[in-house]
Amino acid sequence: MEIEIRNERVVLVGLVTRETPEERTEEYLNELEFLAKTAGGETVKRFIQKLDYANPKTYVGSGKLVEIQEFVSDNDIDIIVFDDELSPSQVRNLERAFNIKVLDRTNLILDIFASRARTAHAKVQVELAQYQYLLPRLTRMWTHLERQRGGIGMRGPGETEIETDRRIIRDRIALLKKRLAHIDKQMSTQRGNRGKMVRVALVGYTNVGKSTIMNLISKSTVFAENKLFATLDTTVRKVVVKNLPFLLSDTVGFIRKLPHGLVESFKSTLDEVREADLLVHVVDISHPDHENHMEVVKETLAEIGAADIPSIMVFNKTDAYTWEPKEEGDLTPETKENLSLEELQKMLLAKENSPSLFISAKTKDNIEGFKETLYDQVNKIHRIRYPYNDYLYHVPVEEPEE
Numbered sequence: 576m577e578i579e580i581r582n583e584r585v586v587l588v589g590l591v592t593r594e595t596p597e598e599r600t601e602e603y604l605n606e607l608e609f610l611a612k613t614a615g616g617e618t619v620k621r622f623i624q625k626l627d628y629a630n631p632k633t634y635v636g637s638g639k640l641v642e643i644q645e646f647v648s649d650n651d652i653d654i655i656v657f658d659d660e661l662s663p664s665q666v667r668n669l670e671r672a673f674n675i676k677v678l679d680r681t682n683l684i685l686d687i688f689a690s691r692a693r694t695a696h697a698k699v700q701v702e703l704a705q706y707q708y709l710l711p712r713l714t715r716m717w718t719h720l721e722r723q724r725g726g727i728g729m730r731g732p733g734e735t736e737i738e739t740d741r742r743i744i745r746d747r748i749a750l751l752k753k754r755l756a757h758i759d760k761q762m763s764t765q766r767g768n769r770g771k772m773v774r775v776a777l778v779g780y781t782n783v784g785k786s787t788i789m790n791l792i793s794k795s796t797v798f799a800e801n802k803l804f805a806t807l808d809t810t811v812r813k814v815v816v817k818n819l820p821f822l823l824s825d826t827v828g829f830i831r832k833l834p835h836g837l838v839e840s841f842k843s844t845l846d847e848v849r850e851a852d853l854l855v856h857v858v859d860i861s862h863p864d865h866e867n868h869m870e871v872v873k874e875t876l877a878e879i880g881a882a883d884i885p886s887i888m889v890f891n892k893t894d895a896y897t898w899e900p901k902e903e904g905d906l907t908p909e910t911k912e913n914l915s916l917e918e919l920q921k922m923l924l925a926k927e928n929s930p931s932l933f934i935s936a937k938t939k940d941n942i943e944g945f946k947e948t949l950y951d952q953v954n955k956i957h958r959i960r961y962p963y964n965d966y967l968y969h970v971p972v973e974e975p976e977e
Contacts, residue, residue, distance in 0.1 A: 584651060585616040588635060588643065589658040591625040602864050603658050606831065607680060609782075611656060614687050619650060633668050634661060640672060647673055656683055659832070663712045680832055681708060688837065696758050703751040704837045710744050762846070772813075773821040773956045775949070776848045778876065779857035780868035781828025784891045787936040788857060789825040792816075792946070809847045816950045819957060824851070829875045831867075838878070845879050852956050854886040855949070860919070860933065861895035887952055888931035889945060890923065894938045 589604045591597045600623060608618045624639045633640050634657055647655065654676045655669070661679040669677045678686075685705050692698045777785040793812035811824045824847045838845070848854065856872060858865050876882050896916050914922070916933075924931050930948050934941040 582615055582617040583653040585611045585618045586643065586647065586652050586655045587611070587618055587621045587658065588655060589621070589623050590629055590635070591623060592629075593627060597623070597625075600658075602867070603831065607656060607658050607683075610680070610683050610687065614683060614690070616654060616656075619652060620646060622646075629659065631662070632665065633672065634659070634665055644672060647675060654678060656680070666712060684830070684833070684837070696762075699751055699754050699758065700837075703748065703755060706744050706748050706751065710741065710748070759846075771960060773853065773953050773960070774824070774847075774851045775814075775821055775853045775855060775953065776824045776826055776851035777855045777857060778826060778848055778872060779828060780859065780872055781830050783828065783857045783859040783862075783868070784936045785825050785828065785857050788855075788889070788891065788934075788945075789823065791936055791939065791942060792949075793823055811847070816946050816953070819950060819953055821953045821957075829872050831871050833875065838875075845881075848876070848884075849879055849881050851881070851884055853952055854881070854884050855889055856886050856929075857889045857891050859892050860890040860916075861892040861897070865890075885952065885956075886929045887948060888923075888927050888929050890920075890931070890933045891936055893933050893940060894935040 587604050587607050589600045589607070591600045595603070604621050604623070608621075611618050622635070622639065622643055624635050626636060630636055635643070643655070646652070652675060655673055655678070657669075657677070657679045659679060660681045661669070661677070666677055666679075685701065685708060688697075688701045689705065692701045777789060779785055789810065789812070793814045809824050809826050811822055814821055814823045826845070826847055854876070856869075858869055862868060873882070876884075893916060896919075898915055898919075920933055930952060932941060932944055932948055934945050936942070
């Protein structure tokens with residue numbers, strides 16, 4: 576007898592506020608649905624409410640809370656996911672109201688990171704971020720913790736279980752920070768041992784095709800999948816384009832509202848970006864919100880101190896780009912949905928100060944053009960670093976026989 580395993584049924588909740596207009600909230604919930612799908616959930620319904628700001632007790636107002644309660648009880652819902660980070664008291668109140676699992680965007684991202692972590696390094700980084708998220712929310716979650724110590728002689732006089740667990744988690748956080756510091760030191764040594772080769776890092780929003788590009792350029796087999804955060808561990812490969820060798824690294828994708836704890840925990844992974852000589856900023860040109868994704872990446876690069884590193888803009892997935900031409904006589908203003916790929920190319924190329932090009936890693940369209948641009952930029956850096964190694968830049972020409 577086969578047992579059918581169904582995906583957990585999910586309801587999403589978001590707010591339209593003064594800072595977040597309705598269109599932007601819909602985009603956030605589209606992304607939240609993709610996050611839920613990546614985690615193994617099936618989104619059944621979305622709830623959106625217009626408020627000046629989130630209710631400090633229940634995130635949504637009392638009327639919307641009742642509406643969601645009725646839907647949850649009538650439709651066998653397993654999880655409710657809120658698009659913003661919830662306070663510990665909000666989580667307590669909401670779980671009491673719904674009597675099912677309540678997650679926020681941060682918790683969902685942490686869950687995906689935990690399932691994606693493969694190496695010991697990534698696992699320590701994710702576990703640290705999870706415990707830092709968990710500690711202030713322990714009042715509802717202590718019963719789920721594994722007993723890592725306890726018993727006779729280990730508990731202080733009159734100390735409650737929750738106080739013990741807080742102490743356990745603080746000790747665990749301290750231990751993980753020590754482990755991470757040791758790993759960071761090892762990673763730094765490894766980066767130093769790579770010599771003076773030019774270092775290029777692929778950066779971009781999550782799921783824009785960085786790993787596919789890495790596989791094409793380096794002829795390696797980095798895991799690539801149409802899901803968010805398919806890559807957590809930084810992969811570094813030696814690449815030779817024409818006669819010029821350099822190091823190419825594939826890094827974790829960025830996302831809106833990236834939990835601060837993850838940025839801190841993934842410091843050593845992001846050092847690959849910080850210490851790069853050249854960034855390749857990959858953009859999914861087929862995504863309707865690609866311009867906002869570009870801004871998120873640029874803001875994140877600024878946050879980690881990598882904003883001034885020279886870069887190449889690579890607009891990927893041209894094969895998936897779609898547009899709707901306006902009907903003849905339509906006088907409504909042009910939008911990006913009405914632009915052909917050629918028109919969008921002209922517009923974006925006019926905006927960008929960095930070398931820019933359009934490719935499709937899937938169909939290998941313009942990959943040779945990308946390699947040529949990459950070669951030119953790496954060559955410039957190499958010439959500055961090694962001004963006398965002229966043989967690296969030119970194929971030797973045989974002298975004619977006399």
